[in-house]
Every structure is written in structure tokens, then in C-alpha cells.
Amino acid sequence: MKPLAVTGLGVVSPLGIGWSAFVEGLEDPSREVFSTESSLFDMGPYEGARVGEVRGFDAAKIIGDKGLRNNDRLTKLYLVAARLGLEHAGLKAKGAWTAYGPDDVGVVAANAFGSLEAIHELNTVARLEDPRYINPARFPNTVINSSLGYVSIWEDLRALNATVVSGPAGSVESVGCAEMYLSNGRAKAALVGGGEALSESLVLALHRVGMLAVRPAEGAVLAVLEPEPAARARGATVYATVTGYGTAFEGPDDDDRLFAPSQKALERAMRAALADASLAPSDVDVVASGLAGYAPLDGPESAALAAVFGGATRVASPKERLGETFGASGAMALAWCVAQMRAGGAATAIIPSLGFYGNASAMIVRRAEQ
């Protein structure tokens, strides 16, 4: 692929709100990210579980409170990340366009599950009261793509609006999709990445399948991506470039399985991303892995990393500090890579992204030449 420049990062994570909070939070290992408490729901039934909530998150403080009343948490996380990303990239200042315009900019981003919070809220009314009482103003929140729809409305982004779902591989897939849309001239720049909101539905589901050790977390990262020459031409700061992408699917050998993370698919996706970037495995300085302390996923990922990199490349685990943000995890890893590169820590990184059902994706991030 032709390199895409990362010219801005809108980050809302358990480390805080904004790029500076993210970078400072990463540099301060004493900063506790995870807690057995949540302000969103009672963690009592999930004894010992720890979650990475965006503490004190108040979207109104950043984007104003007009019209936010019926928005769910996922939407608000996206909205704040979008505003921060556009401003970080120099496309907007104080809400007004400073480069490009509404017809030039789109949104392509992932979430893994839709708004479980909104669906549960409406289902509860429908089940315990009456389906005729569900709030029509909140009904759109049940639609998987509505959260990003609000981003376009809020920021007046008219070029295109695409939600990508591919489980935990969604963010990396969104970069692959954005590359296609941008290279076909459907937008000049796009907010790309992912978001995921904590909810009791999510924690309960993970509890039931014995997966709470991953430390579920929330947040949104929307990076401004644009073709590198255009970014340079408008004098933007290029924080990093994405230079390769790959994806693969492998059905399980045992057809009876549904949950079937595939080492082979991840190997193929990583090799495809490397080839797309014209790199050899030895060119990679760091793997921003998805390792999160859940053996059924960490096993195949570690095996795929060993097969491709042979143990010679540093393997980092951004999720140690950021938790498992599912549809946002690849975008969190992208932000993590940029932070490492800005600190001079690495020149070339790969982000592997292993899905639950045999799908996998990967992308290559490189330090920008200034």
C-alpha cells in the first residue's frame, strides 16, 4: 500500500483524555489503571475482576452538552475522540475547519459488539414493562453503526461514514478499509480507528465464558489518516505512517468449534502486512502484541509470533496498561506505537490482531521521517 500518514490522534483511554494524558500515563507505571470498582454498574457479582474504565469521563466538558442527552457511552467516547483527533491533526480549531472541509473528510472505524448498553436498556423496558414504552429517541442507539453516525453529524463529516466490525481485529480492519476508500478518492482524510464502551452486558458475558482475566477496558482512538504526500503538502505534522496491511481467515480443523482463534491466519496476516510494506520480519523493532493474559488467545498469538519472528523481535503488550478494548484494541495499539516512536523507542512496529473465529489482521507502523 501507499503509506498513509497519521497526522493526528484523538485518544480517550483508561489513562485519561487526550494525547498528552495518554503519553504521560504510559510513562508513569505507578498510575493505576484498573479497578475492582466501576462507576457504571455494580461490580459486586464479578468478584476479583478488574476493569479499565475511563474515569470521570464527561463528554460535555470537551464538546459541549447540546444534544448529548440521548447518546450512549460508546457514542460519547467516539465523539470526544473525533473532536480531539481533528484538532490534533490541525483540521479543526475551536470547532471550525482549518484544513480540508466537510466533503473531504470521512469516518471509518470499528466496534466489536455495538452498543450493548443501549440494547440492554431497551430490552429491559420491553421485557419488564412493555415494548410500546421504549424511548424512540434512544432506539437508533441499538443500531451498530449509529454511534459513528453521530460523529459525522456532530463534526459535519460528509465524505463517507463506515463502521467496520471484525471483533477484536476491527480497528486494524478499519485501517485496511480506509486505505481502500482513500486510495479511490472517496475522501481526502478519514478518522480511523475504533471504540468500545464498558457495560455490565460485556462484563457479564466475559464472566460467563471465563474471560475476565483480559481486564476489559474502554475508550476510543480515532486517528486522522491521509495519503502521506497530501499530508506533507498541507504542512501537517506526520506522527507516523502506516505502510502495510494484511488479513486472513482460516476455518478450524475441527469443524465442531466456533471459538477458534487461528495461529495460521495470524501468521498469514502478518506475512501479508510485511510483504505489503516490502519489509522482512527482521526489519521490525517491536511487536505491539494483543497478548492479554487469556491462554486460548495468547497461545495461538505467541506461536504465530514465534513462527514469523523466531523470538528475535521485542514483543510488547500494550494491553498491560490499556486493558482489552476489543474493537478499539488495534487503534489503542496504534496510539501506543506512535507514543513509543515519538520517544525514540522504535522505528518499525507491527500490530497483530487476532480474531476469535479464525480471522486475523495485521498492520505495519513506521516512525515518520521529519
Add this chain to the structure above:
Amino acid sequence: MTPRVYITGMGVVSALGLGRRDFWASLLAGRSGASPVESFDASALDRAVAAEAKAFRARDHLTARELRDAGRCSAMAIAAARMAVADARLPHEALRTERASVVLGTTMGECDVLSRLDDAWIRRGRDAVDRADVARYSPSLLPIHVARALGSKGMVLTLPAACAAGNYAIGFACDLIRAGRADVVVTGASEMLQELQYCGFLRLGALAPERCQPFDLNRQGLVVGEGAGVMVLESEAHCLRRGATPLAEVGGWGIACDAYHITRPHPEAMGSVKAMRDAIARSGLGPAEVDFVNAHGTGTRANDAVETRAMRDVFEGRRVPISSVKSMIGHCMGAASAIEAVSCVETVLSGLYPPTIGYDTPDPECDLDVVANAPRAGAADVVLNNSLAFGGYDAVVCFAKVGRLAPPADRAVTQ
């Protein structure tokens, strides 16, 4: 060199039958798929009609493992995909490769599974939430179930885009082939009727009492439908290699976002006009060369008036024949434009426009050449498929007779 993208096979699950032949025959016969809702108890609601795919029984199409793991949405997608592959006479070896991908759209995905999970929690407590069902919920499962059924090894992608999801998927699938990232893409969309959605549309005041009457003066809203439309897309070279006969070519496609309101269309049809113009220009054509438009035509007051405005702006007053098959199959939400894409290709093949049934009284505000109540024969070399969804998601795909369009390299790329 950028390849042409051909459609070589199609599969449909809808209220008007299974498979493209039954589906198309029913459309030409002007049959209505609307009937009393059976999949949930609607007796307490003000509305009780939908276009359910009542003839679809998952067990007729799925393996035992698939039946266990797939929700109704995936089940319809698997069935339609198998029909499409059979229709394309595509050998299994052509699918069991990294060069074969699956890209599907939806609005709610496996919402019956999620509803089951929520129901257990709400009524019986946390411990009643079924562990196996948790793994069955992800919206990402639609293309994965299909990829497993077909053996494909390339990209698996879900694009949720409200009621434009089908066109999002088909458009993206074309781009994959044109960019050389795939030779074969199985694409389309699937959506099931569900109580929560039904009640949501009801509460928004969008549901018609009995009939969906697009562009009619007395139209009262939409009738919710369900189903799946899936097509096999192949690069020109792949078609040639295996000696396949293409049904039609996918031309350009356009996309835009109104960025206006989460349920109301832009009053000046801004995004719709841009998406339609883009689809035409990216096909290497001008507006005068479009023969027929498959309308988004939901039968709501707002949509039909705004779509009329888009038609007037794009075609500069020329009265291009237009029809909405939603009058028959209902509004199949995320699957709508994928199912209607099948209808568009049948139009290209047959030179017949499907009717808009229930068109009794023309609306001066919708001053269009509506194909009223009976099919009509006409030029059908170039057909547009409009999808102008809630949230301002506008996606329009152009389908053309094989040989009608200039080679991709000679078409405009950007406007």
C-alpha cells in the same frame, strides 16, 4: 490494469420466496410479501404486519453444526450464499483460496442471539446467561459463518451501515477486486425481523398499518421485511479463466454521508445526490445514460419526497423510470439494497422493470415516472440501486449490461 467486476451468481431469501427465480417471478407478478407477524406476539401493538421470510427454514439449508451456532441472520446469509455459489456454478476449488473473500452488511446482525442473552439475564438472572450463546453473538460472525461454509480464506468483513449496508458491502467488494486484493468476493447482506426493531420503528412512527405504498399521495410508512441477498462477484480474468458467463457488470458506486440527522434525511438530499452522481460518473457515464432506478422508496413521507428531489437534481428534470420493490418485499433494512441488487440485475437481464404496487394516487410532491402496479418493459442497460438510509448513510451502486461500460481505466476516478 483495473479489472472489470462481474456478477456471476445470486441467491435470495425473502418474503417472496427463496432463490432468484421465485423471487423475480413474484416481483413481476406484483405479489405482496406483507402478512401478519408470526415470529413474535404483536397482538398488543398498533401494527401487526411485516414481510417475513416465512418459507425460510434454516434446517433446509444448514448443517447441524451451523444450525447450532448460527442465529437467523447468519442462517439466511449462509443459505443465500450457497444459492449464489450454485447459481454461479462456481467450483469449490475457486473458493478455497486466499483470493476469495466474504464481505457482508447488516444492521443488527445476530440480534436473536443477543436477545436470548439479554432475556435470560433480565428474567432469570446472571447465571442463566448461556455460555455457548455468548460466543454466538458477535456481529462479525456473519461473514465467518459464510466463509466456513464456502471454505474461503481471504478477508472476512462485516459492514454495518443501517439500511444502506448491502450497497456498502457490494461496493467495497468491488473495490477489493479492482484493487487486486481478491479474485472472487461473496457479498451482500442479511437482516432478520425482530421485536425490538419492530417496536423501535413503530415508536418512530415509521410503520404503515398494512401496505407500503412508495411515492403514493396517501403513503403511510414502511413495512418491515427480512431476508438476505448474496451475489458472487468475480474479476473479469477469473470469469474468463473458468469460462463463466457473467450476468451483469458492477459499474461505479458512490457513497456520502448527510451528516444531518440520525433518522431524518437531508432536506435537500445532499448526500443522496452526491452518491448518485458519484455512482454514475465512476461508471464512466453521464446522467442521460441511466435507464432505470431502483428506488430506496421506503414509503415514508420524508424519504420519498427527498428521493424525488434527488432524482430531479441528478437527472436534471429527465423522467427516469423508477420503482420501489419495498412495496412487495418490505424494507429489509440492512439487507434491503442487497436483495434489491438482485432485482436490479434481473432488470438488466430481462429488460423488465418490477412494479411499485399500491400506487393508487400520484403525489404531486413525488412527480416521478413510477412503474405503477404492473411491470414494464424498457431499456435496461444501466440501472442504479439507491440506498439512502437513516443516519444519512447514502450508497448507490450502478449495474450494467455486459459490454455496455467502457473499460475501468477509461472511467473517471475522482470528481
